[in-house]
Amino acid sequence: xxxxxxxxxxxxxxxxxxxxxxxxxxxxxxEYALHGRSLIYEKILxxxxxxxxxxxxxxxxxx
Numbered sequence: 001x002x003x004x005x006x007x008x009x010x011x012x013x014x015x016x017x018x019x020x021x022x023x024x025x026x027x028x029x030x031e032y033a034l035h036g037r038s039l040i041y042e043k044i045l046x047x048x049x050x051x052x053x054x055x056x057x058x059x060x061x062x063x
Contacts, residue, residue, distance in 0.1 A: 014026060019055065019060070020047070020054055020059065021043070021047065023044070
C-alpha cells in the first residue's frame with residue numbers, strides 16, 4: 001500500500017500526519033520505540049473502513 005504524508009517537507013515532532021485522528025510524527029515514533037513498528041496506519045485503515053474518517057472536512061487538502 002502506498003501511504004503518503006501531506007504536510008510540510010521538514011517534519012517536526014508535532015506535525016500532523018493524520019488530521020482526522022490527530023496522529024503526529026511523535027505518535028509514530030513512540031510506537032516504534034515501544035513496539036518496533038507503528039500500528040497507526042492500520043488503525044487509520046480500520047477507522048476509514050468503519051466510516052470513522054472525515055478527511056473531507058478536517059484535512060486542509062481534503063484527503
